[in-house]
Amino acid sequence: MLSRILIANRGEIALRIIRACRELGVETVAVYSEADRHASYVRLADEAVCIGPPDCNQSYLNVPRIISAAEITNVDAIHPGYGFLAENTNFAEICHDCGITFIGPPVKAMRLLGDKVEARKLAQKAKVPVVPGSEGVIGDEKEAMKLANKIGYPIIIKAVAGGGGRGMRVVHNDISLRAALSAARSEAEIAFGESSVYLEKFIVEPRHVEVQVMADNEGNAVHFYERDCSIQRRHQKMIEESPCPLLDEKDRDRLADAAIRLIREADYVNAATVEFLLDKDRKFYFIEVNTRIQVEHPVTEMVTGHDLVKWQIRIAGGEPMKLRQKDIKHHGVAIECRINAEDPANNFAPSPGPITEYIAPGGLGVRIDTHAHQGWTITPHYDSLLAKIIVHQKTRPEAIATMRRALQEFSIQPIKTTIPACLDILSHNLFVKGKVDTGFVERNF
Amino acid sequence: MLSRILIANRGEIALRIIRACRELGVETVAVYSEADRHASYVRLADEAVCIGPPDCNQSYLNVPRIISAAEITNVDAIHPGYGFLAENTNFAEICHDCGITFIGPPVKAMRLLGDKVEARKLAQKAKVPVVPGSEGVIGDEKEAMKLANKIGYPIIIKAVAGGGGRGMRVVHNDISLRAALSAARSEAEIAFGESSVYLEKFIVEPRHVEVQVMADNEGNAVHFYERDCSIQRRHQKMIEESPCPLLDEKDRDRLADAAIRLIREADYVNAATVEFLLDKDRKFYFIEVNTRIQVEHPVTEMVTGHDLVKWQIRIAGGEPMKLRQKDIKHHGVAIECRINAEDPANNFAPSPGPITEYIAPGGLGVRIDTHAHQGWTITPHYDSLLAKIIVHQKTRPEAIATMRRALQEFSIQPIKTTIPACLDILSHNLFVKGKVDTGFVERNF
Amino acid sequence: MADKDADVQKIQELIKIMKENDLVKIDIKHGDDQISLRRAKPPQPQTVATPFVTALPGALPGAAMTPEQTSTAAAPDTAHPEEELLEIKSPIVGTFYEAPSPDSDPYVETGTHVNSQTVVGIVEAMKVMNEIKAEVTGTVVERCVTNGQAIEYGQVLFKIKPD
């Protein structure tokens, strides 16, 4: 068992990790930038070290300072949380070289899954469905048409050097393929100086569904079912839930089994999330693996009753996971709303500043994960996540009702938050029916 | 279904009821005294009516004002919460006469169970064990000795007119019975001008265990298992948990069945708590029935997943309880700590005043029921209950660990609270082992 | 989403301002945009209770239902010290009536001179008509409630300019 852990993060996830450690009897060291000096969670750590100025390049992203802090405080391990250094392979390697346990996967698995091309190959090897496509540059029109007919329309043409939508075309039939191919090529040539394009099946209005998995050092790998994170705005998740309302138990098992096959293939250890696109026919396609704990992990904790951060720490300490798949059940429905210090009425502009009134929701079925409180000042230096509200109820309609009343109770003044935006979404007919996809927010609000 | 409810209470239970109503889509009317004008939960009600000055005789205990408030706001029903008018039969009757549903039992059952002698008779009729005793005044020494030997030592002699420990003697054998009887009689004569005494079995170091029951208008009665409330200081409960660590499933069923038999015998409807003493041999003895929701109801909600206040409202609205006993399971362990504005270092003296720092615990397994927040002022007019922290975990050691870290996180300044006292109890070897009784706190702290 | 939010937020802010300042009415107009808010029962900050002569009959059973010593309240309006008006506040919760019966004239109107024994109105609570006496001497300058209005404890019924 680890006995002393440095938390290389800040905000609600730093507090989340401190909580898990305290319950396990593990000592904690908090590191903080000068902007977070007065954060209340820093007081809860057994020791705290200032590592730099507010700029995260000089603090939370600064590897030498974090390693130095770990050395002078004599910790066994570092928990990177999410974001910052959590998926930085070099950081994980340096921890290892310094004799400090990195609470996360082995460097090799991390590197493999961090590379999108390698991860796709691995998925295919593990017979996990990926989005069908040309597996590299597509040749001439004839080859493109043959492939398009093989994988089935609609397809999307993407520039190999691409990004930002340029050199991208969605095509629905043979007739438009020719024109689209040449248009995409010229656009790519102009934008990137490189005209190569590839083809991929275009998944129409997909849901974003991800599977929480966990593996120990002795080859035991289990899943904790899925989360549906289709409520996104500009690829930022806003609301997550478990289970996915579209899946029945059979679909769920197929999806989860695919995730387990993939992480076994990668010789993975510790927590990971395997992300998929789910189409309207409940076919799923692997996208990528996140090799860390996620912001939305609490919804999984609520439906399964398992503390994922504690498992991360136990596994990193070399403990075998006594848990077997049959011991992991899911009960009821959990929903999480991310409350950001952003103004929905002003294009979600950040809204930093001091909090002069803070009255949090509570009561049955409500969990709050936050480092905020009245008197705390939201700094403009970091991301705008202010609090996560998670509700758990027997059924989805009850979970929605509980979340609505919790959001209505939540009073944070004078800063603007995403509470009204979350309420609008929760009241939307399509959300209530569970009929949403990753384009839902952009199309409806 | 009821559509509009007046809440004849204040503080955390008023907020608790508002939450249940909001989730059910039922409108709420809050009544408040001038001392509670700025309470944050008052804002959450659909309508709010000031009913009087801070003195509760002129506000929360004032029946005409509450009924008037109900009439001018046109409600269907009144929820009395706990305390104040919750067990006032006259109030329930007046509600009925005014055509307002009283969210509680029928007046007849309420009156029957409110009378200790009648309730004891009813229990005997329902074959529910009661504390064995003389069933009224005991005659001479000979009769006393015969009875004492029948029910078994130790026995307690109590003055019929008694109270406050006077005229009370615990006797362990025949030899001391004679002296004790005459001493108790003279003491009673001096104290109350009436020397009659009665005998009862003296339960040594009992646990206080209570069963949560619920019955609908169609004769369906179910239980939600038990709560152990042995952690008391001067008969005030401090910490409650479910399940009782001493009982196995067979004991639990016997206890719950007894409670169900009793409320059936009373033709009871709505929520009730049947209280028992439990001796070291896991024999139980009926004490009394509380005909209302209790402060500690959340521990039952956590282990069973059922919202008891919602069931109260549904049943009062005439809905049949679709729930059957087999649908009610208990999972894991829940513990509640009552956080009072009292100073444990100063003999638990009340500690009212403004709250200038309030940082609540949160995270996995933690539920907070409170009307307090930073900026709120605790008034000296009402009881000192400031917040309830409820934790839910898979096992009792985990629940204790979560509660400890939650209490350590909880920062309320500058008022004094019972947080340090709760932490001391949670750290005590005997509490950790589950080996406590109603005298534990007085003996050990 | 933006516009709807902005309104909801604005209204919530206005309601907060109203509640904090005991306003009963806010009207805002900018060209075609308009927001109007009303609140029926503004809470009143404090009450100095004096004995009230018309007691509730002891018709209802129970300890809490003994004949109630209710009260009127008359205190200087500290919010407008320059006017030095006195307020007659309701000592009970109920429905206000300006006259003894629908056909009668109101007990008092603006300009009526009252003394401590003058009945200024009735508050009906639990079917009982409670006469409210002025308890002060002066001239009625404002009636703050309408006939038949539901009123709460401490709510101002009339403002009186003392002699």
Add this chain to the structure above:
Amino acid sequence: MADKDADVQKIQELIKIMKENDLVKIDIKHGDDQISLRRAKPPQPQTVATPFVTALPGALPGAAMTPEQTSTAAAPDTAHPEEELLEIKSPIVGTFYEAPSPDSDPYVETGTHVNSQTVVGIVEAMKVMNEIKAEVTGTVVERCVTNGQAIEYGQVLFKIKPD
């Protein structure tokens, strides 16, 4: 329960006061009762960073591991404006050494006159010895850390009385 609680609470309050006011030491004595508290690393309120000449060697891989431009800090101690002392603060996290080797004399001692290029100590971070230069001119009046002490970012190493 009472006495134990009182102590724990008092100590928690004192620790809070210490943290809020950056105190390193509190002693309280009442007859036989005594409470003594020490904090090793008082956080310092702010830092004005200036470039630091001894860069970390680029021995470690990765973007975040490029040779670091660390810095010393020298700012007037606003808490004691009457003394007008300057503070030399640590630009990095690590272990402080007063001398280049265990057998050597300390770089500086109380009374030593320093200029901007004077090395005042070493902070070891990840096995690399980082020389700390004074960056100001004046006389050392106080050493705030001990040899071998773990120090955090912005921690005051020396106080300098400017010329």
